[in-house]
Amino acid sequence: MLDMDKIYLITDIPEYSPQIGRLLSMMNYARFTTLQAVNSLSVDQLDFLMDPESNSIGALLLHFAAVEYVYQVYTFEKRELNEEEVSRWGAALNLGEEGRAGIRGNDLEFYLNILNEVRNRTFELFKTVNDDWLEQEEEFWNEKQANHYFMWFHVFEDEINHRGQIRIIKKRLTA
Numbered sequence: 001m002l003d004m005d006k007i008y009l010i011t012d013i014p015e016y017s018p019q020i021g022r023l024l025s026m027m028n029y030a031r032f033t034t035l036q037a038v039n040s041l042s043v044d045q046l047d048f049l050m051d052p053e054s055n056s057i058g059a060l061l062l063h064f065a066a067v068e069y070v071y072q073v074y075t076f077e078k079r080e081l082n083e084e085e086v087s088r089w090g091a092a093l094n095l096g097e098e099g100r101a102g103i104r105g106n107d108l109e110f111y112l113n114i115l116n117e118v119r120n121r122t123f124e125l126f127k128t129v130n131d132d133w134l135e136q137e138e139e140f141w142n143e144k145q146a147n148h149y150f151m152w153f154h155v156f157e158d159e160i161n162h163r164g165q166i167r168i169i170k171k172r173l174t175a
Contacts, residue, residue, distance in 0.1 A: 017130040030156040059099040061111040066092035
């Protein structure tokens, strides 16, 4: 749902309430800049590690999808991940050694397909709620209240943060 004619607009999106449209506009722009940052990377470049403690670009891409999926489950289904989901997403959520060992050897299309699959589900889920849903509060981190708006802001804020890592890794590529 990246409308390139409106990529620089935080605006209404047909089929969504106004604030949800604006939230999705911001998510779309964050994803657009992520896609620009990883365009045409090879498997070796996606797997490159700057040092023994770093994450690869591929792992970070899968992390974006995993975080978004977790927030879909948490905010729309009001549950934690089940065992099957933890098995699928655990390495991408945890990163570190688990991510370095388990997220390797995939081409860019692999990561982009998963990112698109998860994002398309997000678009569908957001059609089922309105702006009032964004304001709903519940206990979140450190026993403090948060609303759905903040939670979904965090989804793309996390992507923006890690995209900075991707850009640093790209500057250090030796592959």
